[in-house]
Amino acid sequence: MTKDAKDRVIYLTTPLTVDKRVRLQAGDRVLLSGKIYTARDAAHKRLLDQISNGQSLPFALQDQVIYYVGPAPARPGRVIGPAGPTTSYRMDRYTPELLDRGLSGMIGKGDRSPEVVAAMKRNQAVYFCATGGAAALLAQSIVRSEIIAYEDLGPEAIRVLTVREMPLIVAIDAYGNNLYEEGIRQFSQE
Amino acid sequence: MRIIDAKTITDAVRQIFLDISCKLADDVATAMESAWQQEKSQRGKTILRQLLDNDRICRKTGDCVCQDTGMSILFVEVGQDVHIEGNFEEAVNQGVREAYTAGYLRKSIVEDPLYERKNTEDNTPAIIHTRLVQGDQIRIEALAKGFGSENMSAIRMMAPSAGEAGVLDFIVQTVKKAGANPCPPIVVGVGIGGDFESVAGLAKRATLRSVFSRSPDERYKQLEIKALQLINKTGIGPGGLGGTVTALAVNVEQAPTHIAGLPVAVNISCHAVRHGSVVI
CATH class of the missing domain: 3.30.1330 (60s Ribosomal Protein L30; Chain: A;)
Known part of the structure; x- marks a missing residue:
């Protein structure tokens, strides 16, 4: 399953409808364009609180992608500051519920819990990784940014970003194939 | 005895955080280049190249290398023949405050760790380790630690x-x-x-x-x-x-x-x- 030098590059546009999701395989390089939503720890907690209180969410989840990021402040004249992925496992507690409500993809870094992977398979969702630490490089693919909720959370507010050819890799596909496990197995000399 | 104004400490702290947040240290940059040479995974090479490109972008634009500009940690050695005029810890925190504002660095510190978790909005307080040593100088080593x-x-x-x-x-x-x-x-x-x-x-x-x-x-x-x-x-x-x-x-x-x-x-x-x- 794990591919290496000959990885294919796939141009993908949001919303990530199921027909697009099922064609992706762990290891695929993706250049993602369209609108995506930012949310990290505090925003996830609020989203889930709103769900349990029966309130409507600040954006419709169906076929959408959440990017786990808390960007640095934008310099004058710039769209956004450096904006690399934060570690995804901290959102694991909240993610299955969001997937079951229509969320179709996440962008972050690091492996996910078995519960998240099960919910991804159940909903044919995809988890992408972006390169942790490549924050300024990734920000270059963000062409628009607007805060749409939880402004008081500062860097943790929910933003809608418009991205153009954001470089990602499919880390876990809709079938549960996991590049973190397969890649490490391939190079382990233990 | 040597008198050092607290403002001098503020300025030094401010400058260090501005300097360290926006480029890879020289030793790391060199090590990353040789890591790129040695890495056997093509995918791994691509990631290392992205990180090196990221550093190059930051050196040109002055952007911080990572959006997580970290918690501010300082190891300070104070010479016992120094007299600091002003409030030492406040001077350090003021340096952090100024750097994170002027440098467009992310403010990542919450006041209460368990309950409200409200952002202090200036990346303070810093963690300050102070050690008394011989001499009439102050040595400040600063670390911006991502979580x-x-x-x-x-x-x-x-x-x-x-x-x-x-x-x-x-x-x-x-x-x-x-x-x-x-x-x-x-x-x-x-x-x-x-x-x-x-x-x-x-x-x-x-x-x-x-x-x-x-x-x-x-x-x-x-x-x-x-x-x-x-x-x-x-x-x-x-x-x-x-x-x-x-x-x-x-x-x-x-x-x-x-x-x-x-x-x-x-x-x-x-x-x-x-x-x-x-x-x-």
């Missing part, structure tokens, strides 16, 4: 019988458990000895050493080399997606400890160990 890697750190109070094998196993298991989370390639700081509290400090200080420096004690130097070899056999690789370069260096610092104890701390840093120092 993707900090969260992956661990302490274990081992039995002395665990020996070198036990220590090596703990280091490697900590790195394996961390996997992709701390943004590998990582720099691993290891503290051995002291007590529960000080061993963590040893590990953190160890991350501040150059990735090319080896322990002056031959036995600990060999321990550093062995640990690095074992870590790079795990297969975690750049970005944790598989590869042969998982860590750039393992730096070990040791200290005397109790007859019953062998405290070991592993403090993990991402490749961008953002640190710098200045002498006033």
Whole structure:
């Protein structure tokens, strides 16, 4: 399953409808364009609180992608500051519920819990990784940014970003194939 | 006695954080280039190239290398012949405040850790370790520590019988458990000895050493080399997606400890160990 030098590059546009999701395989390089939503720890907690209180969410989840990021402040004249992925496992507690409500993809870094992977398979969702630490490089693919909720959370507010050819890799596909496990197995000399 | 105005400390702290946040340290940049040469995974090479490109972009634009510009940690050695005019800790925090505002650095500190978790909006308070030393100078070493890697750190109070094998196993298991989370390639700081509290400090200080420096004690130097070899056999690789370069260096610092104890701390840093120092 794990591919290496000959990885294919796939141009993908949001919303990530199921027909697009099922064609992706762990290891695929993706250049993602369209609108995506930012949310990290505090925003996830609020989203889930709103769900349990029966309130409507600040954006419709169906076929959408959440990017786990808390960007640095934008310099004058710039769209956004450096904006690399934060570690995804901290959102694991909240993610299955969001997937079951229509969320179709996440962008972050690091492996996910078995519960998240099960919910991804159940909903044919995809988890992408972006390169942790490549924050300024990734920000270059963000062409628009607007805060749409939880402004008081500062860097943790929910933003809608418009991205153009954001470089990602499919880390876990809709079938549960996991590049973190397969890649490490391939190079382990233990 | 030498009189140093608190404002001088503020200015020094401000300048260090502005300098360290927006480019890779020279030793790290060199190590990353050779990591790119050595890496056997094509995917791993691509990730290393992205990180090198990121550094190049930041050197041109003045952007911070990572959006997590970290918690501000300072190790300050104050000469006992210095008199500081003004409030020392407030001066340090003011330097942090100014740097994180002027440098468009992210403010990542929450006031209460468990309940409100409200952002202080200026990245203060900093963590300040102060030590009184001889002389009439102040030496400030500053670290901007991201929490993707900090969260992956661990302490274990081992039995002395665990020996070198036990220590090596703990280091490697900590790195394996961390996997992709701390943004590998990582720099691993290891503290051995002291007590529960000080061993963590040893590990953190160890991350501040150059990735090319080896322990002056031959036995600990060999321990550093062995640990690095074992870590790079795990297969975690750049970005944790598989590869042969998982860590750039393992730096070990040791200290005397109790007859019953062998405290070991592993403090993990991402490749961008953002640190710098200045002498006033």
